[in-house]
Amino acid sequence: MPQYTPPVRDTRFVLEHVVGLDRYANVTGFAAATPDTVDAVLEEGGRFVAEVLFPINQSGDLEGCTRHDDGSVTTPKGFKEAYAQFVESGWATLSAPEAFGGQGLPHVVSTAFQEYMISANMAFAMYPGLAHGAIAALLAKGSPEQQAQYLPKMVSGEWLGTMNLTEPQCGTDLGLIRTKAEPQADGSYAITGTKIFISAGENDLVDNIIHLVLAKTPGAPDSSKGISLFVVPKVLVNEDGSLGARNAVTCGSIEHKMGIHANSTCVMNYDGATGWLVGEEMKGLAAMFIMMNAARLGVGLQGLALGETAYQNAVQYAGDRRQGRALTGPAEPGEKADTLFVHPDVRRMLMEGKAWTEGLRALCLWGALQVDLEHNAGTEEERQTAGDLIGLLTPVIKGVGTDKGYEIATTAQQVYGGHGYIREWGMEQYVRDARIAMIYEGTNGVQAMDLVGRKLAMNGGRAIQLFFKVVGEEIAAAKGDAATADFAARLEKALGDLQASTMWFMGNMANPNNIGAGAVPYMHLTGIVAVGLMWLRMAVAAAKLKAAGEGDAAFLDAKLVTARFYAERVLPETGSLKRKIEGGADAVMGLPPEMFRAA
Incomplete structure (x- = not known):
């Protein structure tokens, strides 16, 4: 049977003698990264991944994820409970902005913890990991209203996020995407198309998944210059923050992969799903x-x-x-x-x-x-x-x-x-x-x-x-x-x-x-x-x-x-x-x- 011990001593050596954390106390976020705090992240984070995540790594790989007839997906045994502990313990919030409920620690400190989490269970780590990119895009390009609506629960880990880029006919060459975004009278867009290879696209860990989707608006250039970015929640969010109706986005199938079996890599179907433009129209490449x-x-x-x-x-x-x-x-x-x-x-x-x-x-x-x-x-x-x-x-x-x-x-x-x-x-x-x-x-x-x-x-x-x-x-x-x-x-x-x-x-x-x-x-x-x-x-x-x-x-x-x-x-x-x-x-x-x- 495999084993794993978080390399805490080596991480400490690097943070002290290569990174030099103590030299940056005057930089935003670093004042909170005291030696005691960093030690607690490394020690307690290492203990969490070793005791909670690593034991379900091999079993999760053997079981994999299951898609049901209604399009829902069940993660392997123990993953939902482990994710609840992950959220409750605050590991999702380490370096997220305090304005949205994060702890505001430096990215370098959360990176040390993320290494341990990936080593212990890469497929599990991908669920919150994919949300980080979506959070970064909304922080940089989202409107204040979008940030207020989605980021607090994404930062806390209550909701997850994905990136929807690839389509069957295009991977690296995103100018070839065919997903369409039709403007609606209320300012939203109807998103229609198919995305593939979407990590954590559907799962039973959270009540809502915030998809960030690349699509083209009517008349946009048939190239990468015509790409726009849209936020498309799995479940629509009411003005008071409560969950509303299910959106028209579903998991069509789960990819049968060589590895990372415990992460749900999905084909996502958008059938006129309601989405909202993130940033400027046809400026999606920068957000991407x-x-x-x-x-x-x-x-x-x-x-x-x-x-x-x-x-x-x-x-x-x-x-x-x-x-x-x-x-x-x-x-x-x-x-x-x-x-x-x-x-x-x-x-x-x-x-x-x-x-x-x-x-x-x-x-x-x-x-x-x-x-x-x-x-x-x-x-x-x-x-x-x-x-x-x-x-x-x-x-x-x-x-x-x-x-x-x-x-x-x-x-x-x-x-x-x-x-x-x-x-x-x-x-x-x-x-x-x-x-x-x-x-x-x-x-x-x-x-x-x-x-x-x-x-x-x-x-x-x-x-x-x-x-x-x-x-x-x-x-x-x-x-x-x-x-x-x-x-x-x-x-x-x-x-x-x-x-x-x-x-x-x-x-x-x-x-x-x-x-x-x-x-x-x-x-x-x-x-x-x-x-x-x-x-x-x-x-x-x-x-x-x-x-x-x-x-x-x-x-x-x-x-x-x-x-x-x-x-x-x-x-x-x-x-x-x-x-x-x-x-x-x-x-x-x-x-x-x-x-x-x-x-």
Whole structure:
């Protein structure tokens, strides 16, 4: 049977030494994030997910969701009760605005809790997780009346929310959507169309679900410029806030998926459903990106979270399972065999999992800090800096985070050997669940194209130049300390590969296919450098604490050894990625389509 322990100690280390929560007490929301409060969130949140959510993860996957003839959906046994506890305990409200009933804590603090929740039960975490994007869109684009009507109960968790973008004929290319919005005499719109792949589209956890739906009004351009956003509640809301009549939106079916079985992924049918315009007509794309950017950071966190729990189980199994002998001779002569830990290749797999999960945790939490600073920092310069950094790194966190999360899950499965392929051990569920994160909220290829096609050139390359500056300055500082000089030198070389690849793109844009062919390698190159920056910061902190005789010596030594592993085994990959980018598009695009087919 699988197990999960929230990595509270590592989260504390990152929040203190990478994020530096104590440095932001003057930023809105951070004054409430006292050490005692943050400790309570981590400890109590960790206990909640471990005791309430994790025990129903495997059973929920086996049972799945059930759609009934009337279009209603029942979630797996225990989910409704667990969700009631989630709401009652206030976990839904951590970083939501106090004006709508939230606790107003920094986004970075709620992100730490969300990691634990996803690790414990990803399918469950998606129900409140999808509501976050809808809340963000209504906060940014909703009218005061819409905010007052929907946000208090969405923030509390009494109501859930969804994002309805995809249709059978279009996914990434949203200009192809066919859902129509016909204006009505009372100012509302009649929404008609079909949406697919709608996570948490229908469920029995709450009395109302607030759908945010992309549609086109009459006469709108037949492109992405004609998209508008509408709020369409499952149940209409009366002026006094009570629930009224059922709206004309139903779940037509539940998708039969590879993983996340306990989350109801629905085909949603809108049959003249009553909706209201959010923001300006034909400005839905901007509102959509608010939802998508929030969701993409959350999906990147899913990669980390599933990698973490799979890694934890692989470590446990490697310590229990006895197979063969150490290459240097029996490690435990009194036993018939040594544990898997004596084998260098098993150690390699586990070290890769440790290096990437701890590095990605730091990157996700540091990224969440940038979200906080972009909205609440005291000066325009600070807000712009944070916005540039998180804008640049959002596709990296999503793309690299989920690629590596899936890789860690499959590697953890490999540690188990044949047992990893058997359902009872739980590894195959983590592999199946992790796979979707590379696909939804924009496939990772789309993330890579967003990075190289939009983010690099935005504002004259301001964001990437800022990133180069941040990494370069911290490398220069670390080179002066013998404890971190070697890591800094290796990261400097990796940064040089990233800078050279960026310049190669700039000089080879005459053929746009060069950009497309090199986009994914470039995204991963950027991710290695970004996580490398996090490991540099962790190594610097660990070295200082160790020199001062502070902290847990074994924990700090583990940080330094893992940083060395990252430097010696991961950073060198930037050279091969650079060469792939410089290979251009000729061979990638050279074959005619018919040559891909069997004779």
